[in-house]
Each structure stands twice: as structure tokens, then as C-alpha cells.
Amino acid sequence: MVKFYLKIFATLDAVTDVEPVDTPESPYEYTFTIQCTKCRTTHDKSVNINRFESHEISGSRGEASFVFRCKECKAEHSAAITRTAQKLTAEDKKPVPILEIDARGLDFESFIPEGKFQAVGLESGTKFEEVDLEDNEWYDYDDKAGAEVSITDVTWEISRA
Numbered sequence: 001m002v003k004f005y006l007k008i009f010a011t012l013d014a015v016t017d018v019e020p021v022d023t024p025e026s027p028y029e030y031t032f033t034i035q036c037t038k039c040r041t042t043h044d045k046s047v048n049i050n051r052f053e054s055h056e057i058s059g060s061r062g063e064a065s066f067v068f069r070c071k072e073c074k075a076e077h078s079a080a081i082t083r084t085a086q087k088l089t090a091e092d093k094k095p096v097p098i099l100e101i102d103a104r105g106l107d108f109e110s111f112i113p114e115g116k117f118q119a120v121g122l123e124s125g126t127k128f129e130e131v132d133l134e135d136n137e138w139y140d141y142d143d144k145a146g147a148e149v150s151i152t153d154v155t156w157e158i159s160r161a
């Protein structure tokens, strides 16, 4: 089993506590490109992993958030994901791990931020719940603070623990 962390970093202007909207009512679909470590084939489509779902691993080997059979070598692989307790805050100076991935037979190559994120106004406490980071930047206006807010230069990193 190999452990990976998905990390986020960005320039925050007047906002803090950036995190995925990821609750049982509104689960986040984490989208990745993956590679089979047995035959080293990168799967041609991205995959979605939801931490509230569980799928059976064949041969009664338990359950995982994600089960995948490689089209090339036919090996079955799986991964379990756990949300860390961390958020990207205004004080952070380096990438923050937001997701822990325990993978069997899979390399996680890249993350595609397709779902919704949330953030909080730094001084105002205003909640922003429709933060879209797909273009690696987001701009809004904080009515309570009477100022523009933004998240820019968003970078994603997947690293081995």
C-alpha cells in the first residue's frame, strides 16, 4: 500500500479556510488521472472518487472508496481516501494536505478540481460556498467587508507520504 497526499496551495486575498464542499449530503467527487503500477499504463479517462462510497474488492478482500480493473493487464487495484482535518488558511506558507489516499497498485498522477469549494472571509466571516477553482483562480465580492476577495495561482500537488 502506498500513501499519497493531495495538497493545495494558492494566493489568498481576504479569504481563508479553503476546502472542498464534502459532506454526506453533498459529497465531493475527487477527480484524478491514474496509472496502473503493474503495467505502467495511464488510464485514458479521469476517475471520480467519493469518500462516502464503498465498493467491494473481489475475493472478499474488503471494501474501498475506489476499485479499478486495469484494461491492459486486467489487475484489480483499489484506493481508500480520507479527508484530512486541514484547510488552506491565510497563514499557510506551503502546500496543505487536504486528502489522504491509500492506494494499492495505483499511482495518482494529477488532480482535476471539478467540484465546489468553500472559503470564509478573513475578517468578515462571510461564507462563500460556490467557489469554483477549475481555472485555478476565483474572484468574488464580500458584501460584509465591502471588498473584493480572490483565490489565485492555485496549484495542486500529489506527493508520496
Ligand SMILES: [Zn+2]
Pocket: 036, 037, 038, 039, 040, 041, 070, 071, 072, 073, 074, 075
Ligand atoms: Zn495494468
